[in-house]
Amino acid sequence: MKTTFIFTSQLAAAAGCDKICFESEAGETLLKITRALAKNYKAKVNDILFSDDKFSPTIMVVVNGNQVLDKNDVLLNEDSEVMFITPMAGG
Amino acid sequence: MQPLSEEDKAIYEWQLSVPGFGEKGQTILRNSTALVSRCGGLGGPLTFQLAAAGFGKLIIAHGGNLKHSDLNRQILMRYDGLGKPRTESIEQTLKQFNPNIEVETVNSNINEENAEELVRKADIVFDAAPLFQERFLMNQEAVKQNKPLIDAAMYNMEGQVIPIIPGKTPCLNCLYPEIPPHWKRQFPVIGALSALVANVAALEGIKHLTGFGTVQYGKMIYLNGLDMSMTKIKIERAKDCKVCSHLFD
Numbered sequence: 001m002k003t004t005f006i007f008t009s010q011l012a013a014a015a016g017c018d019k020i021c022f023e024s025e026a027g028e029t030l031l032k033i034t035r036a037l038a039k040n041y042k043a044k045v046n047d048i049l050f051s052d053d054k055f056s057p058t059i060m061v062v063v064n065g066n067q068v069l070d071k072n073d074v075l076l077n078e079d080s081e082v083m084f085i086t087p088m089a090g091g
Numbered sequence: 092m093q094p095l096s097e098e099d100k101a102i103y104e105w106q107l108s109v110p111g112f113g114e115k116g117q118t119i120l121r122n123s124t125a126l127v128s129r130c131g132g133l134g135g136p137l138t139f140q141l142a143a144a145g146f147g148k149l150i151i152a153h154g155g156n157l158k159h160s161d162l163n164r165q166i167l168m169r170y171d172g173l174g175k176p177r178t179e180s181i182e183q184t185l186k187q188f189n190p191n192i193e194v195e196t197v198n199s200n201i202n203e204e205n206a207e208e209l210v211r212k213a214d215i216v217f218d219a220a221p222l223f224q225e226r227f228l229m230n231q232e233a234v235k236q237n238k239p240l241i242d243a244a245m246y247n248m249e250g251q252v253i254p255i256i257p258g259k260t261p262c263l264n265c266l267y268p269e270i271p272p273h274w275k276r277q278f279p280v281i282g283a284l285s286a287l288v289a290n291v292a293a294l295e296g297i298k299h300l301t302g303f304g305t306v307q308y309g310k311m312i313y314l315n316g317l318d319m320s321m322t323k324i325k326i327e328r329a330k331d332c333k334v335c336s337h338l339f340d
Contacts, residue, residue: 009246088244090219
């Protein structure tokens with residue numbers, strides 16, 4: 001199953017890219033797929049994304065344009081687009 | 092409501108002809124007070140637009156003295172204000188630009204002591220603060236006092252604007268329930284990007300107050316200056332939100 005991931009702000013900076021396509025088995029949760037994806041990146045990416053084996057409370061997960069509240073349990077359809085939004089502020 | 096003066100009509104002539112806005116919208120702005128938390132790279136151009144649009148009163152909270160590193164984006168500041176309180180530059184610039192609006196500056200950032208009073212004096216709140224402690228305080232106070240809050244934020248070449256209407260939309264705490272551990276006070280920014288985000292925030296606030304156009308309630312407006320894309324993301328309220336969940340019971 002193909003999923004497009006979009007990284008924003010601090011996550012994009014840590015990952016060194018803002019978009020990637022990733023292949024995974026169908027029927028896996030987004031959390032499990034993201035854990036597999038994150039193995040390809042530095043520890044900082046994992047630190048931003050996860051907390052205690054779950055998504056960090058401050059990571060906003062958007063699937064196909066809509067925020068997902070049950071981010072730790074959500075299942076994806078083929079060709080989903082997942083956007084991880086890390087918090088920003090003024091400056 | 093105080094009617095528009097002849098000078099008001101002359102100054103705002105070009106926007107009085109905006110369909111749906113008109114003299115009614117201008118009169119609402121003339122009689123409105125906006126609070127802006129921090130007037131830096133984001134809050135500066137935002138405040139400038141509110142002044143240009145003709146808000147009756149602007150309250151601006153921003154502590155500290157002006158530094159060289161502020162000058163790439165904080166467009167209300169003045170070079171000769173270096174080393175002096177930022178509020179001095181802000182007040183001078185705004186008064187020279189539009190002496191017909193009332194400007195109240197607070198030489199302090201939003202904090203536990205001043206948040207309640209400052210929000211109480213405003214009809215609408217714009218949050219452009221860099222620290223989440225301030226942002227959460229503004230959000231909490233806006234929800235408590237049932238005041239609209241336009242939350243504006245940015246990082247590098249990206250930005251986001253969230254119109255928050257207590258009891259109607261998710262609040263900031265719904266999206267980010269705790270202080271993000273990885274957020275750092277200093278981050279990459281080009282002034283034109285912060286101004287872009289600021290202008291979107293100013294427009295959403297003006298539309299909300301005057302009731303024209305379509306405000307993106309319940310959505311995050313996500314801007315990416317690298318490819319000039321704008322995405323509207325439907326956001327959800329958290330049922331266990333410590334700040335606003337009681338409004339939905």
